Amino acid sequence: MKIACVGGGPASLYFSILMKRQDPSHDIAVYEPNPAGSTYGWGVTYWSGLLDKLREGDPESALAVSENSVRWSDGVAHVGDRTTVHHGDEGFGIGRRRMLDLLAERAVSLGVRVEFEHEVTAGRLPDADLVVAGDGVNSALRERHADHFGSEITLGRNIYIWLGTTKVFDSFTFSFVETGHGWIWCYAYRFGDDHSTLVVECSPETWTGLGLDRASEADGLALLEKLFAHLLDGHGLIGRAQADGSAQWLNFRTLTNRTWHRGNLVLLGDAAHTTHYSIGAGTTLALEDAISLAGALRDHQELESALAHYERERKSALLSVQSAARHSAQWYGNLPRYIRLPPAQMFALLGQRHSPLLPYIPPQLYYRIDRAAGQLEALRRFKRWLGPRVARTVQGRCHR
Template identity: 80%
Template sequence: MKVACVGGGPAGLYFSILMKRQNPSHDITVHERNAAGSTYGWGVTYWGSLIDKLHVHDPESAVAISESSVRWSDGVAHVGERKTVHHGDTGFGIGRRRLLDILAERARSLGVRVEFEHPVADAAELPDADLVVACDGVGSALRERHAGHFGTEATAGRNTYIWLGTTKIFDSFTFAFVETGHGWIWCYAYGFSEDGSTCIVECSPETWKGLGLDKASEADGLALLERLFAGPLDGHRLIGRAHADGSAQWLNFRTLTNRTWHHGNLVLLGDAAHTTHYSIGAGTTLALEDAIALAGALRGHDGQRGHDGNGVRPELRHALVQYERERRSALLPVQSAARYSAQWYENLPRYIHLAPAQMFALLGQRHSPLLPHIPPQLYYRIDRAAEQLEALRKLKRWLGPRVARTLHARSRGSGS
């Protein structure tokens, strides 16, 4: 097969690696619009289960990623002057640039062509490709060319956020909540290398405007945030990426979905197909799992060139349908968890004044579809009791998906 991957992020690079491992005769090119070494973001997170999967599919890149990652096993929450520590599962962080370098180097070693500064806005620019993979992000130009077919929908979240770096090295996944005269503002921070950490700051639009962050230059905004989070930052500075006019890159997260993920020989991968709120830290994992699923669906493809009268060979169309079906099913619980996690932060005043241990416990339970509908202290008591009683645990597991499905059906019926 001749394969063109448009977008040089983790999804496209890892897919190209897997396809070359399956069949070295595949002709694969990754087209990346940016220059080599330029990327957005600071670090990405993942959990041990992802590394286990990567070891199965490409041990060489898995070892390199693991060796370049930092790890933590504690979660720390600062609420004003209070501090709570939770001992949990081991998490990992890696610099986004380092991750892309590892994957690009591995892809090239297998014979993949990685072409930087080569934007592609339309699959028609790649007429010789048997398969065009749109892995060009949430704003995918290839997807937008056929927006009506894909049925793309993007829903903006209420809160505003900004993705920053810092010279402070966090050895735990850290949450910090600060009360201001205009409401609460908080950050999520985690290390990704020996030199830096990611720090995502979020707040309600009322707090954002009340603090003047909507009008402040990036430099002035960072100075204010450094003062607000001086405790957790230990006096370290924050690092941003300003727009050309010097303004800060504050955003509202967009949850993106598509009615279908393929059109002829064009298929969506990663953020071009779906997004999940950053507060669950699953974006990179989902992108790599997409790549694994798509490569798996294409395994054994006969490699014949050209298309049939309907625009794509039946065996390729079958593989794309199989990929979409598998990933949609796998994404359902993750998308539900992300939706409830985002809502937890949007309703922060409901939880922030609980005792520290209770508040942190419910922070860990923010993915639950039951939590928004049960008084927080009652939910906390039920959750603690469920840890001791198997019957309650079973009831909680049984109720959760049913409540989620009912609420989802109601929201669709009301047109929301």
């Protein structure tokens, strides 16, 4: 099969690796319009479940990603001068550029042609049996046939900006700061030995009230450094200025598509779907798309059947994730409802922000119900653990 992957993101690269492993005779090219080493974003997050899937698909690239990742196991929330810590599941961070370099190196070693500074236009697709549109949320290949794909984009209400910093965070960190114009907050996590990602978010009213809508990037970063001085410990923030010097504040775009394929063209990763960054699943979902698409092509001889299976499988898998992302974004949109709670309760409900019930139950009542349910489940687990041991003891006494 001759395969052309348009867009050199993690999903396209990993898909090309999987397809070469399945059949080295596949002719595969990945076309990336930007120069090698240039990418947006800072670090990406993932959890151990993804590593397990990567090891199954290609142990070599999984090992490389794992060895170049950093780990954390705690979450920390600062609300004004109050701090609370939650000991949770182990998470991982890796620089986006580093991940792309590792996957590109592995793809090339298997015989994939990775061509940088090679732009593919929607009007002139490569001559291939399969064209994979991995060109992101602004996919030109998808937009050319937007009516067929049934693309819909919903803009989130809050405003956010993706930044870097030389402050290294040992834990996944949240910080909420009250200003005269409302609350502003950030999510921060380490992705290397000397850098962290820091995403700042606020309501439109806070954004305009603080003058961030009118500030240049330099002035905006200076203001944010003052607001989060307690968190940064003297370290600065690093942005990505536009040509006119403005800051890249955005409304998150939730993208869905009615169908994911058209003829021999198929959507992958952010070209097919997006989920709010507050659940930290974007890269994971894109890589899972690649795994699913490669598996469908392996198991189905007919291209149409393979693409239809891939679409059904991934749409089904995404239902719960998209629901969680939607409710997570809504939680931050309703922040005043939770921010005055005692720190432990506020952080507990921050962890429950994916729940569809939370917006409809008074927060403190929800917290008490959740605590009671957790205690009941712990009791059930203890009884299940105890049951076989009691049975064995009784049997032993009977035998004696």
